[in-house]
Structure formats: C-alpha cells, structure tokens
Amino acid sequence: MTSSWLQQHDSATVVIFRALQLGDMLCAVPALRALRTALPRARISLVGLPWAEQFASRFGRYIDEFIVFPGHAAFPEQAVRLDQLHDFYAGIRARRFDLALQMHGNGQHSNAIVRAFGARAMAGFGAGPGGKDEYLIPFPDTGAEPLRLLALATGLGAPACGAQLEFPLTGADQRELEASGITRSLAPGSYLCIHPGARSADKCWPPARFAAVADQLAIDPRLTTVLTGSPAEAPLTAAVARLMRRAPVDAAGPLSIGAMAALMRRARLLICNDTGVSHIAAGLGLRSVVIFSKADIRRWAPLDQQLHRCLWDPFGEQAQTVIDQARTLLSLR
Structure with a gap:
C-alpha cells in the first residue's frame, strides 16, 4: 500500500483501533481530523474501550460508528470479556473493511489484533516493513503524542490540518x-x-x-x-x-x-x-x-x-x- 491510498479510496470503509483512555483518545483528534479531511465520504468506525462511545459521539464529525473492544490479555485498560471475543472478531471480519488503521502503540500486540480484523489493507505502527497491502511505519521514539499519530495519517497521504486538540461542547x-x-x-x-x-x-x-x-x-x-x-x-x-x-x-x-x-x-x-x-x-x-x-x-x-x-x-x-x-x-x- 502506498501513500496515495487515501486519494484512491474516497468512499472507503475504515476501522480504527485505539482502545485507550480519555487523554490518549484526545491526542488522536488531529490524526482523525486529517483522515476525515482526506476521506470526506468514507465511513469511519472506531474500535475502543466501552467508555469511548461518548468520545465517538462527541467527535461525530470524524467518526461515524463506534464498536466496543472486548479486550486483550496484553492490555491493562480492561479485563478481557472472553464471552464476546468470537462474535467481535467474526463481526469485524464479515464486514471486510477497506482499511484497518492501528493507532494503539508500537504494534507489538496491537498489529496482530488489527490484522485479525480481516480488512483489505492495513496501516499502522510496526517494527517491520509489513506484508502485502500493509503500510507500517516505525513508532517514533520521541515527540508529542498528537504529532506521532498525525505522522501516521500524513504518511498515508492525508493533509496535516493542524496539530491542535479539540473538545467540542454540546x-x-x-x-x-x-x-x-x-x-x-x-x-x-x-x-x-x-x-x-x-x-x-x-x-x-x-x-x-x-x-x-x-x-x-x-x-x-x-x-x-x-x-x-x-x-x-x-x-x-x-x-x-x-x-x-x-x-x-x-x-x-x-x-x-x-x-x-x-x-x-x-x-x-x-x-x-x-x-x-x-x-x-x-x-x-x-x-x-x-x-x-x-x-x-x-x-x-x-x-x-x-x-x-x-x-x-x-x-x-x-x-x-x-x-x-x-x-x-x-x-x-
């Protein structure tokens, strides 16, 4: 997958994985804004912790759908809901997303999770070059979190629309x-x-x-x-x-x-x-x-x-x- 992928898939279906807490999610807003600017007609889904349904609702300009992540043994944010794992992965794979975007750390554990989504292409942070239809970049060792995540979006071809955070009130x-x-x-x-x-x-x-x-x-x-x-x-x-x-x-x-x-x-x-x-x-x-x-x-x-x-x-x-x-x-x- 090349950096021109976004320009070729304006009407794509995209699933983003970032199952973290409030501050971590707010740091992803500049990257989400860039992705929405690049893909104004795409359907963008967020896979996250249960609480983040309210985050997805608040940022409805950038996120169209929220999907609850049932957890993973390597992630401390929540206990794994074993009874939900099969249906979660089966449901994600059945949808055949065009792009799965890993925005959850360096990829040591999260890349395997996102690959299991079964999307046609995948992008994210990773130590290696990735396989076919994958765009992986090394996780930055330095820099502010919003800028690290924004680098992933711009690497895919999204325009940098500013690194400022947002918190829209209703x-x-x-x-x-x-x-x-x-x-x-x-x-x-x-x-x-x-x-x-x-x-x-x-x-x-x-x-x-x-x-x-x-x-x-x-x-x-x-x-x-x-x-x-x-x-x-x-x-x-x-x-x-x-x-x-x-x-x-x-x-x-x-x-x-x-x-x-x-x-x-x-x-x-x-x-x-x-x-x-x-x-x-x-x-x-x-x-x-x-x-x-x-x-x-x-x-x-x-x-x-x-x-x-x-x-x-x-x-x-x-x-x-x-x-x-x-x-x-x-x-x-």
Missing part, C-alpha cells in the same frame, strides 16, 4: 451544568479550577500542595477556587477542601465529562496532574498548569507551551513554581 453539556446549580454564583472568568485526581493515585500531587497553591491564588477575593473530579475522586477533593483556609466550591462527583468541561471553559485557569483533563484544557484553549510525576513530559505535555505550563515534580517540592506559573498565566490578556 447543548446537553451546558444544560447539565446549569441544572447542577454549581455555576449559580460563579460568573465566567471569576474562578480557577483545580483537578487533584488522576486515574492512577501515584500520579497525584499531594492534596496539601494543591490546597496551599489554591490559598495563595485566592488571595485576590474575586477569584474563587473550584475543585473538580469524578465521583471516585470526591474523597480527594474533600481532602483538599479541608486543608484550604478559604472554602472552595467542590464540584466533584455529579458532573459528566462534558459538563465538567463546560464548567472549565468558563474558568480562567486549570491546575491539574498529568491526566485526561489536561488534554481537555488544551482542546478548550483553557490556560493550565500541569504537574508531571510519572509520564514522559515530552510526549504528553500539551503542545502550546505558552498557554500550558508543565513541570516535573514527583515529590511535591515545586509548589512555589506552580504558583508562579499560575500567576503568570492569570496575568495574560
């Missing part, structure tokens, strides 16, 4: 936020958001550090602190709130991802760990300070280093730097 997101009552006393631009949680607890900055930063930034009486998080993170936001001298608005728990993003869009700043909300902020154009402790900062930091300030602080020693970076961002016009 009317349902806004209505849910309004119904929650959280913003009743929060004027747009009058608050900052602190998101102290992450999917892995060992990626979380200490609650006492978030509280200290919030108290310093709230010296301006016009700036309210809003704590955000999933229902599972409500004990963590409560811990941060107890350590603060000035009571925050604790918005953890009831909001969906979309409503939480609508809340963040009205904020002046986000402070968070290296987690999915940092990529939501990038998609919203919301200024942020992102604290890294485990992941490769060169790969996962947002691309705009003026709008998003990232720092490495695995031991919670850089609170003053976080405060300084936050104040710089708050002063920007």
